[in-house]
């Protein structure tokens with residue numbers, strides 16, 4: 001079902017970052033191509049072999065905070081992951097109309113909170129390369145709590161930073177596991193961002209309301 005939002009019922013908007021506000025191509029390219037290339041060079045491996053090793057390691061950590069943790073990967077791969085990210089930071093881009101959408105939320109007096117599984121260093125690079133940071137009341141990295149959004153406890157931890165009424169809160173995310181834990185916690189309005197990048201397949205939103213472009217959901 002395509003999204004139909006009653007904005008009068010929504011006071012707080014929780015927003016994911018990667019894939020939701022930002023084109024996921026940057027992250028995809030970094031983890032699937034650029035990092036394996038650096039690993040291949042460092043260890044005298046072929047690109048193919050390095051990709052196989054890294055993709056296997058990444059899969060083993062899926063759904064955990066390590067998956068997003070630059071310190072973990074720097075240690076596990078013996079590579080300066082944050083520095084390498086900076087080398088391709090020019091690829092970081094917001095989706096079309098994201099800034100209009102965020103500006104409109106501010107104009108309507110909504111409380112806007114970023115809740116990302118991204119590591120603080122990843123967040124910092126993305127705030128540096130885009131204008132999105134100006135529009136948030138709080139920027140929360142799941143690493144601050146030591147829990148990913150896949151863990152239901154994070155939704156009550158967020159209350160300690162920014163109290164919110166789950167009945168009047170909207171979460172927009174491209175991560176179905178995050179949407180499900182939020183739903184179990186009682187967050188009433190849930191929306192799946194399916195168009196994570198023009199270069200990647202759309203997400204299958206399964207049971208969730210969804211949208212492709214911000215034009216579809218921007219409050220009038």
Ligand SMILES: [Mg+2]
Pocket residue numbers: 016017018019020173174175
């Ligand atoms: Mg995401």
